[in-house]
Amino acid sequence: MSEFEPKIVAFVCNWCTYAGADLTGTSRIKYATNVRIVRFPCTGRIDYMLLTKAFASGADGIIVSGCHPNDCHYTSGNFHARRRWMVFKKLCDFMGIDTRRIVFSWVSAAEGVKWADIVNTTVEEVRKLGPYESYHKLSTQDILA
Amino acid sequence: MARIGVFICHCGENISATVDCPKVSEVAAKFPGVAFSTDYKYMCSDPGQSLVVNAIKEHKLTGIVVSACSPRMHEPTFRRACAEGGLNPYQCEMANIREHCSWVHEKGDKTDQKAIDIVRMMVEKVKRNNALLPIKVPVTKTALVIGGGVAGIQAALDIANAGHKVIMVERDPSIGGHMSQLSETFPTLDCSQCILTPRMVEVAQNPNIKLYTYAEIESVEGFVGNFNVKIRKKAKSVDETLCNGCGMCTTKCPNKKNPNEFELGMGNRPAIYVPFPQAVPNIPVIDKTQCTYYKNGKCKICEKVCQPKAIRFDQEDEIIEVAVGAIALCTGFDIKKTDFFPEYGYGKYKDIIDGLQFERLASASGPTSGEIRRPSDGQVPKKIVFVACAGSRDPAKGIEYCSKICCMYTAKHAILYKHKVHDGQAYIFYMDIRAAGKNYDEFTRRAIEEDQAQYIRGRVSRIYERDGKLIVVGADTLMNAQTVEIEADMVVLATAGVANKGAEELAQKLHVSYDQHKFFSEAHPKLKPVETNTAGIYLAGACQSPKDIPESVAAASGVAGKIACLFANSELTREPLIAMVDRQAPPMYSSCTGCFLCQPVCPYNAIEREEVKDRNGNLVRELAFINPGLCQGCGTCVAVCKSKSIDIEGYTNLQMYAEVDALLNS
Structure with a gap:
């Protein structure tokens, strides 16, 4: 059997992490193919319902990344994101969602190397945790069928 | 039914070397809703763009996905092509298969699969795009300049000379700011008053400039192009329309022993006063805290001697409302006083003064008529010590930054001192x-070589008094950190430049961000140095960080240029990617429940309470309303909205959920 390839979805802000990932590209730094990037205007826009939705749709891991504190293009969106993340993390723990599958980080537009590192470590960590099939099946299977 | 066109770019070999472009195109053609799919070597080239334009027309496409580089690179290009093809420009999305795929992965099936997934994601997104029109906002072509120092004066004159109306608000009774207090200016030693006062007069005489002195900002509402500002014009107790500036009142006022702010306490002034002889406007102000009449109910001598009958003891503060399109913040800075320094005697030694006080001593119009005489006994100091970096670059004092102007003005002081006291010796303790x-x-070389200033590299640890001399104890770090003691007659501390008093309150009124030192923050430290994060509000001068005169003036002209650009059009055009609150027909009106959780999270104060009334005028509900002029499109309100009533164009809930679903359900 071939090695498990986790599906990682990254929710990133347009101004820092998306641009940082662009820089990884322009610097030609290689990283794992497992990640798919979804662009938001700001981490403050990220609705944490989307994270549960992503797990339900088959994601094995999630990265949320935006501007460093005090660097937010909109001055404070990343602070709101961080504050909600602290609450959401506790809720996930309580609900039985494995929070090791969610990585929260700051990657600036100048940190192309850091972006590649975060993707690679997340992929390896989630690979160790294995597929998140249990949650995926329960949340999507047509149980009554 | 959506008819989406997918255009896969090879980007020469940048993409095609690792991603099998024809294969991606082939797979994309089978996605639901895709009516046309192709690949091409250079999609951004002229023939590439024509290919897109023609395909839109030929295949009657309703949206396009250009699968190429980052949208940060070519989104504007393809939005234009989209519009040329007859579609709304916002029916275009970019799938980033270069920076996020071909450049970061090796050739192989996994890379192809990723490219396919990215294209599928964007196809699902673009199907849910709305046609958007740029937002047009009218512009009031009047600028408000807050602060009448050299930066404010420059900004006001430049804007006025561009043909626009300017309203200038100054807190003090006269414009001029700190520059009017300076004796000479570095590095040319030209007299500060001589270069500044003509500019002050120009402000007063320019028909485009309306000047309010002794006035402060009460409140600011609105947004770029459309600010409503309330100005509190403090009572001068003098009718400005009648006063002819003869000065009888100030000469006859019996209450003359009040510390003179302009001379930094080194001289006295009457209770009714003009801050300095060249003040603009030349209209006196009664200081109500000092005036005998206001304190005891008796005197009124000024009223008796005033020939034009301009004294108004019953005058009250006036609130003036103005509409402006842009605001220039030029409120300047302040300096730390000598009492900030315990090691230098907490300000208790009269002959330890700050740099601004030295400027007044050296100034021909100052309290000593330009002679360097120490405040305690009026003697000419024969040994003078200047301490640079007093407070600046000192994390222990909470001021990590360099105050920037002190090195230069300390050199200037040493030069001026030598020019006035030929047999005197100046010592300068400095860090760099x-x-x-x-x-x-x-x-600075001139200070050292021509005027024999002794530069000692080290900090001063202590200053104390002994036998009428000030003993300055410091270290000479270029001499093995040897202790140096100098018996000085006078000490001048180049104290740190700090944010002006009231900066924080003003920033909060304007919704402008400020740093930990209460200096106003620019929108970008390099590329937007004169803009603030609030559209339509600009920064010039030392309110942003300590700055010298040329820098302040350059920034002020920069601001004037920005404002002139803003006023070049009668309407502003803005990207329509902003948030909106749901609206429906009565009786629902909106799914918004009026919880207003969105209000405090908005960094731009763009969310207002809208009252919904029935036809009898009774209040039915209160709903959130997002002011399109203020919203910058961060979407934080969308994420906190519990009733999912707020959505943001370009990143709607539907689009984001569709993207996630499309990625994972392959």
């Missing part, structure tokens, strides 16, 4: 000589 600027280093 920072003289970066046109002719600046030459100037």
Whole structure:
């Protein structure tokens, strides 16, 4: 059997992490193919319902990344994101969602190397945790069928 | 039914070397809703763009996905092509398969699969795009300049000379700011008053400028192009329309022993006063805290001697409302006073003064008529010590930054001192000589070589008094950190430049961000140095960080240029990617429940309460309303909205959920 390839979805802000990932590209730094990037205007826009939705749709891991504190293009969106993340993390723990599958980080537009590192470590960590099939099946299977 | 076109770019070999472009195109053609799919070597080239334009027309496409580089690169290009093809420009999305795929992965099936997934994601997104029109906002072509120092004066004159109306608000009774207090200016030693006062007069005489002195900002509402500002014009107790500036009142006022702010307490002034002889406007103000009449109910001598009958003891503060399109913040800075320094005697030694006080001593119009005489006994100091970096670059004092102007003005002080006291000796304790600027280093060399200023590299640990002398104890770090003691007659501390008093309150009124030192923050430290994060509000001068005169003036002209650009059009055009609250027909009106959780999270104060009334005028509900002029499109309100009533164009809930679903359900 071939090695498990986790599906990682990254929710990133347009101004820092998306641009940082662009820089990884322009610097030609290689990283794992497992990640798919979804662009938001700001981490403050990220609705944490989307994270549960992503797990339900088959994601094995999630990265949320935006501007460093005090660097937010909109001055404070990343602070709101961080504050909600602290609450959401506790809720996930309580609900039985494995929070090791969610990585929260700051990657600036100048940190192309850091972006590649975060993707690679997340992929390896989630690979160790294995597929998140249990949650995926329960949340999507047509149980009554 | 959506008819989406997918255009896969090879980007020469940048993409096609690792991603099998024809294969991606082939797979994309089978996605639901895709009516046309192709690949091409250079999609951004002229023939590439024509290919897109023609395909839109030929296949009657309703949206396009250009699968190429980052949208940060070519989104505007393809939005234009989209519009040329007859579609709404916002029916275009970019799938980033270069920076996020071909450049970061090796050739192989996994890379192809990723490219396919990215294209599928964007196809699902673009199907849910709305046609959007740029937002047009009218512009009031009047600028408000807050602060009448050299930066404010420059900004006001430049804007006025561009043909626009300017309203200038100054807190003090006269414009001029700190520059009017200076004796000479570095590095040319030209007299500060001589270069500044003509500009002050120009402000007063310019028909485009309306000047309010002794006035402060009460409140600011609105947004770029459309600010409503309330100005509190404090009561001067003098009718400005009648006063002819003869000065009888100030000469006859019996209450003359009040510390003179302009001379930094080194002289006295009457209770009714003009801050300095060249003040603009030349209209006196009664200081109500000091005036005998206001304190005891008796005197009124000024009223008796005033020939034009301009004294108004019953005058009250006036609130003036103005509409402006842009605001220039030029509120300047302040300096730390000598009492900030315990090691230098907490300000208790009269002959330890700050740099601004030295400027007044050296100034021909100052309390000593330009002679360097120490405040305690009026003697001419024969040994003078200047302490640079008093407070600046000192994390222990909470001021980590360099105050920037002190190295230069300390050199200037040493030069001026030598020019006035030929047999005197100046010592300068310094950390580094920072003289970066046109002719600046030459100037500090001149202080050392021509005017024999003794520069000692080290900090001063203590100053105390002994037998009428000030003993300055410091270290000479270039001499093995040897202790140096100098018996000085006078000490001048180049104290740190700090944010002006009231900066924080003003920033909060304007919704402008400020740093930990209460200096106003620019929108970007390099590329937007004169803009703030609030559209339509600009920064010039030392309210942003300590700045010298040329820098302040340059920034002020920069602001004037920005404002002139803003006023070049009668309407502003803005990207329509902003948030909106749901609206429906009555009786629902909106799914918004009026919880207003969105209000405090908005960094731009763009969310207002809208009252919904029935036809009898009774209040039915209160709903959130997002002001399109203020919203910058961060979407934080969308994420906190519990009833999912707020959505943001370009990143709608539907689009984001569709993207996630499309990625994972392959």
